[in-house]
Amino acid sequence: MMTNANLAALSAAGVSVWLDDLSRQLIGSGELASRMSTYSVVGVTTNPAIFQSALSDSSAYESALTEAVAADRDVDAVLRALTTADVRDACDVLADTFRSTGGVDGRVSLEVDPRLADQTEATVTQAVELADVVDRPNVMIKIPATAAGLPAITEVIGKGIDVNVTLIFSVDQYRKVAQAYIAGLERAAEAGHDLSTIHSVASVFVSRLDTEIDSRLPEDSALRGQAGLANARLCQDVYEELFDPSGRFGALADRGARPQRLLWASTGVKDPAYPDTLYVTGLVTHGTVNTMPFATMEAFADHGVLEGDTVRGSAAASRATLDALRADGIDLEEVFALLEQQGVEKFVTAWDALSDTVRSRIDEIPAGS
Template sequence: MTDALKRLSDEGVAIWLDDLSRERLNSGNLAELVQEKHVVGVTTNPTIFQKAIGGNGAYAGQLEDLAVRKLTTDEAVRMITTSDVRDAADVLRPVYDATGGRDGRVSIEVDPRLAHSTAATVAEAKQLWWLVDRPNVFIKIPATKAGLPAITAVLAKGISVNVTLIFSLERYREVMDAYLTGLEQAKATGLDLSSIESVASFFVSRVDTEIDKRLDKVGGAAKELKGKAALANARLAYQAYEEVFGSADGRQEPSDRWKALEAAGAKPQRPLWASTGVKDPNLPDTLYVTELVAPGTVNTMPEATLDATDDHGVVTGDTVRPNYADAKAVLEAVAAAGVDYDDVVQVLEDEGVEKFETSWNELLDTVTATLAAHGSN
């Protein structure tokens, strides 16, 4: 059998797992995925932690200890989540060392309730960096308008960042600008740029979900565009990436601004394909993996998508750069059908922040109840 995951990795796609739980850590499953499925990184988000901690006995002992110490709910949640991220970072440390810090990373997100506050996001990012206390952690900051200056400020302090919840091409360009500005500020204060890493998480499946819903309302020939917009959007994001950082084959020159930073030791901010689990059962379950193969990218997958790719994924080489013209034509056709791209991406950003905030509040409620129960014993 062809090892699709190895082929994917050989094509320059870093395979990350979009999930984490204490059960996965304690059972040795994460270590197995690193050894057997070419997994070289882990991403988390508030929804992942809410599912992991809610009703899971693996956390009972720590919750009881935290209750005895009379920690607040917010403090308890951060103690639990940073503990899992720290342990995952230790599992992945050999990958981090072997890749010179490029991979072997574990991401933890700032409190989603802070998404529209720059100062609070910066303060939270610094606190999480200190709490986890591992060089191979990424602090996830959402690419909201308030998040952009926070991204710059955090990078300027030498903290590695995973920028999340990117949906639009315009916002992605703003994220790359925020990255370059952060590096320039770090350089000005004498920091070692080679120690700073970043990825930009460009969301995929949710774009199809929202646009396809609108295409259904238009009806007629517009329905033929269903399942195409998300790939087009991501492919054009990679084109924008090449315009800043240059192409692996040398066909696209990097920007002068990036050349100056690269000469000082900086590393490119890699595009990361997020939300790659296919939600439409009419589409191939490996679509957002096999059709987004390009060098210098990351694909963070739910375990079901990882398994599907391992089982029947067909990796044929670069499926991004040969399709720039087609991608542009797809988005133009979507616009011609009456779908407002700017409205779509704004709705998705707002919903993304709201969903993570809802999950975080549910997690807080679960921990509050558990702390109260242990505290009454």
């Protein structure tokens, strides 16, 4: 099988290509392994909506569901058994990549129960449990960047567990996430952990910002479709500041600590008026991750182009874009808060739908089967 030239070039530019999807069929059919060979995929991200879709539409879970129900008919227990099994199997598929990249890539992310988004200690407890159940060195536990999630990030990193921080919508929120990660590394150092083995990514959501802001702008506004890229690019500026070895991070770097990589999430284009590769071509810079749904990955494979580094050096223009939006009456802080709230609610809704699906399947299986 031939390696796709467009995605190989993106990878060569320093952007790790991760797939924003997972299912038992994807693993069992060999398609995930195929995507790694042909599309330069070196990681996988999941969320409750992805699992809800996988379990609702696939017959591949029949035997696993029966087995899980035989062990425990509790819906949450069955859900955990099914999702952690998929993540464990995906981790095994990506194990060679994990080893060859020194743990940088070859990663699979699994999210804590979104209903815990406002509960710090419960989030920490479940993060530890999920890492133990999956029992693979290349798993990353996803924790939302909510007010309660930030201290949980510090505590979980302090325990030496790798974290993918999700639902980041603003530059200020990203700054707090990076600071929480650094504080976690300091705790990990105090606890005697090998800092070189701890990895984290910060998932900045892109397209959802454009969708919300565009809905508040006139149809003929030149600012439509500009906010997502500008906001994400400014996060790179904060990254350069906080992970400068001459600052607070320097003492940790001397002990082997790694910067928390920026991950571009929500990169599927929602508005058909925009290029379907907008959030890939517009966010190319080395040392980052772009996690893509299948449609976006296929689009870039087919007609994606690289225009050099489209992130570094763009801070002034990006600030000007956000300033112009404020001048047009867009309350960005209100938008960021709304998107965080909606993000949590969407994941809870997906989780509830997933639970309902599993509950109905459990009811179909006779007790004792």
